[in-house]
Amino acid sequence: MxxxxxxxxxxxxxxxxxxxxxxxxxxxxxxxxxxxxxxxxxxxxxxxxxxxxxxxxxxxxxxxxxxxxxxxxxxxxxxxxxxxxxxxxxxxxxxxxxxxxxxxxxxxxxxxxxxxxxxxxxxxxxxAGGIGLAPEIVGDLVGQVAGLRTDLTQRETDVVRLMSEGHGNRSIAESLFLSEATIKTHLVRIYRKLGVDNRAAAVSEAARRGILDLAP
CATH class of the missing domain: 3.40.50.2300 (Response regulator)
Incomplete structure (x- = not known):
């Protein structure tokens, strides 16, 4: 094909x-x-x-x-x-x-x-609707954080982590054994908590706050 x-x-x-x-x-x-x-x-x-x-x-x-x-x-x-x-x-x-x-x-x-x-x-x-960040970019964002915060739940953090790895909603849902509708609900909450309105900004803000531990 x-x-x-x-x-x-x-x-x-x-x-x-x-x-x-x-x-x-x-x-x-x-x-x-x-x-x-x-x-x-x-x-x-x-x-x-x-x-x-x-x-x-x-x-x-x-x-x-x-x-x-x-x-x-x-x-x-x-x-x-x-x-x-x-x-x-x-x-x-x-x-x-x-x-x-x-x-x-x-x-x-x-x-x-x-x-x-x-x-x-x-x-x-x-x-595919995901985010593509070089590993050193994510590592640098995380490395410059002062005062770590964990505003997100563990499940919400898992969603953001998978987004940072380039997964779309369907792939995230399959990885976490959830429905796509549930993932969309998590995204709404994540955006609200982080004060952002798109996937890339959510990953960036989560890294800035130290929520993600993604250093290579």
Whole structure:
């Protein structure tokens, strides 16, 4: 049975980087690059016009004609096309950058220096409705927490932990032997307790508070 490849848009201000990413991604049978963008604004235009399955977005765009960064591009996409997954692919791993990206609506954050498997996993997780975070990103978020808090119940923590590993609602339900409806109810409570409104922000906030012990 032939599976339709995931359609990707790559946004990076370096032509050589885009070419390398295209070659890397298209070496996977289930991934297809349908467009490239050299700026945040172009990335928004391409994504809205092509409706890809996932957008790979650089964090910072340099050079003339660059009016917005990757985080602002994510915000614009989140407003114009809710549900379109964006994975940040960047050289910057600072906690502030990660949190800002996830709060803007990004569904993943991976590093250019990381192994290709992390990138592939993040793309597939985001496309499936999950979250794709490089292990060192989660570990860094947890490592910088002061004053650990446990606002969530153990079951709610289990749900957030599985979300951080890229699981969608159905997979979480199967892992915890619960119904999808029950998982959705847990999500409503988790969002309310953490003061967030999406999965990526929930994972980020839980890590910031030290609720998750996910350091690699």
């Amino acid at each position: 032939t599976t339709t490849p995931l359609r990707l848009v790559i946004a990076d201000d370096h032509t050589v980087v885009r070419a390398g990413l295209r070659a890397l991604l298209e070496g996977e049978p289930d991934l297809e690059v349908v467009a490239e963008a050299g700026s945040g604004e172009e990335a928004v235009q391409q994504a809205l016009g092509l409706a890809p399955d996932v957008v790979l977005m650089d964090l910072r765009f340099a050079g003339p004609g660059q009016n917005i960064d990757g985080i602002e591009a994510v915000r614009r996409l989140a407003a114009a096309a809710p549900g379109l997954p964006v994975v940040m692919l960047t050289s910057y791993s600072g906690r502030i950058d990660v949190v800002r990206a996830l709060e803007a609506g990004a569904r993943g954050y991976v590093l250019k220096a990381g192994p290709p498997e992390e990138l592939f996993r993040a793309v597939r997780s985001a496309a």
